[in-house]
Amino acid sequence: MRYLRDILLVVVVATLLTLLTVWQATISERPVPVDLPLLVVLSAGVSLPLLARRVLPLTAAGVSAAVALIDMAHLHRWEAMLVTMGVFSAAVYHRPRNPGLVLAVSALWTIGVAMLITGQLPILTNMLIAGIAPVATGYALRLHRERAEQRLRLQRAETERVMAEERAWLARNVHDSVGHYLTAIRLQSSATGRVAGDATAKRALDTISELSQSALGEVRDLMRTLNEPTGTQSGVADLERLAAQMTSPGRRIGVHHTGAGGALPPTVDQTAYRVVQEALTNVARHSDATEVAVYLRQDNRYLRIEVLDNGGCAVHMPEVEGQGIRGMRERVRRLDGTLSVGPTETGGWRVWAELPKERTGW
Numbered sequence: 001m002r003y004l005r006d007i008l009l010v011v012v013v014a015t016l017l018t019l020l021t022v023w024q025a026t027i028s029e030r031p032v033p034v035d036l037p038l039l040v041v042l043s044a045g046v047s048l049p050l051l052a053r054r055v056l057p058l059t060a061a062g063v064s065a066a067v068a069l070i071d072m073a074h075l076h077r078w079e080a081m082l083v084t085m086g087v088f089s090a091a092v093y094h095r096p097r098n099p100g101l102v103l104a105v106s107a108l109w110t111i112g113v114a115m116l117i118t119g120q121l122p123i124l125t126n127m128l129i130a131g132i133a134p135v136a137t138g139y140a141l142r143l144h145r146e147r148a149e150q151r152l153r154l155q156r157a158e159t160e161r162v163m164a165e166e167r168a169w170l171a172r173n174v175h176d177s178v179g180h181y182l183t184a185i186r187l188q189s190s191a192t193g194r195v196a197g198d199a200t201a202k203r204a205l206d207t208i209s210e211l212s213q214s215a216l217g218e219v220r221d222l223m224r225t226l227n228e229p230t231g232t233q234s235g236v237a238d239l240e241r242l243a244a245q246m247t248s249p250g251r252r253i254g255v256h257h258t259g260a261g262g263a264l265p266p267t268v269d270q271t272a273y274r275v276v277q278e279a280l281t282n283v284a285r286h287s288d289a290t291e292v293a294v295y296l297r298q299d300n301r302y303l304r305i306e307v308l309d310n311g312g313c314a315v316h317m318p319e320v321e322g323q324g325i326r327g328m329r330e331r332v333r334r335l336d337g338t339l340s341v342g343p344t345e346t347g348g349w350r351v352w353a354e355l356p357k358e359r360t361g362w
Contacts, residue, residue, distance in 0.1 A: 003051075010047045013083060017043035020079050033075050042071045046080045049087055057091035058102060064088075065109040084109070085134040092138030099139050107131040143249060150248050150284070157281045164274075165327055235269035236296060236303075239276055243294065246280045251290055253280065259298040268355050271331045272296070272305055275339070278324045279307040279351040287311035287349060300357070307351040308344070328353070 018040055025032045032039060045067040049060035064087040071080040088106045092099050110131035234242075236257075243253040264272070276294055283289055289311030297304040325341055328351075332339040337355040344350045 006051050010044070010050050013047040013050065014040070014043040017046065017079050017083065021075060039075075042067070042075065042080075046071055046083045050083075050090070053087060053090040054094050057094040058105070061088045061091040061102065062105060065105070065112075069109075069112055089134040089138035089141075092135050093142045093145075099135065102138075103132065103135045106135050146249055150246075153245050154281065154284055157277065161278065161281070161324055161327065234273045234277075235266075236264060236272050238273060239294065239296070242273070242277060242280065246284060248284075251284070251292065253292040253294065255294045255296070257296050257298075262300075264298075264303060265357060267335060268303055268357055271335055271337075271355060272303055272353075274331055275305055275328050275351070275353050276307060278328050282324060282351075283307075283309050283311065283349070289348065303355045303357060305351070305353040305355070308348060310348045 021039060021043075022032060034042070046064055049064040049067075052060040052063075061084070064084045068080045068084040088102060088109075091102050095102060239255050243255050247253045280292065280294075283292055287309055289309035292307065292309040295304075295306040295308070297306075328341070329339050332353050332355065335355050337353060339351075339353045341351050342349070
């Protein structure tokens with residue numbers, strides 16, 4: 001569908017260029033400088049690079065600029081310049097690195113057009129308008145898109161965190177109330193069954209004990225399910241993708257793995273991911289950090305997590321711990337691990353967690 005829209009865009013732009021040229025020649029009562037087939041070819045040649053603006057942005061801009069120079073040499077029409085300026089703007093928008101290279105090509109093209117028309121170098125104002133303005137516009141639009149995507153990722157992370165906290169709250173209430181009573185029923189029925197003389201009563205009490213034990217097991221399974229989001233669980237292997245999602249033009253995030261100790265238990269794997277996710281979310285929401293490093297050090301007994309950033313402490317995390325940090329502490333506590341969150345001596349913020357790899361029971 002997108003390719004059909006691109007083809008339609010090229011057809012519309014080429015048609016408009018052709019019609020504008022014919023119309024201007026008509027109102028000025030002058031003949032069209034070239035034959036109609038050549039006019040259509042030149043119009044299409046300037047517009048066709050729009051098809052490749054996403055895949056080969058710089059190449060598309062260069063081809064459009066070259067055809068525009070040929071077009072200007074034959075027709076001297078400013079509309080072709082507008083199309084090429086649009087392609088340069090799209091090149092910066094779709095090319096995340098080296099915008100300076102696009103700017104240099106755009107400036108050279110502007111100089112070439114000016115010398116072709118006037119035979120002399122353009123004045124600075126014309127260079128700013130024709131060469132720099134399209135590149136600046138495309139770069140501004142790309143920054144706006146990246147910031148919008150960053151805000152959307154933060155909103156999703158916040159929604160996921162709130163849902164996880166609600167599930168954890170529900171799980172704790174189910175465990176504290178229903179689990180307590182089921183355990184009490186099982187203990188009482190077991191004790192009474194041991195002293196009951198009637199065989200029928202003993203069988204009934206044994207049945208109550210077995211059913212209570214089964215119900216208690218189901219409650220525990222439900223609590224484990226509620227403590228984690230539904231769907232495929234994310235783990236340490238997904239941290240590279242998470243870092244790429246949270247990286248923005250003004251903030252770089254790197255993930256570093258050291259040590260070895262085999263595969264992580266699922267609960268440790270998922271908890272490590274959630275701790276790093278919450279730490280990166282807090283950096284994005286509260287910090288002016290430009291560099292964030294995530295270190296994961298694993299041995300046979302522990303997985304140690306450290307998230308460091310270079311942000312200023314004065315504008316970082318709030319003094320009172322929010323739900324996110326409390327959620328991290330709760331997750332780490334359930335694994336009998338340790339967590340520390342706070343500023344560093346050299347500035348910035350540090351989240352450190354140590355998770356034992358041996359799973360603990362209820």
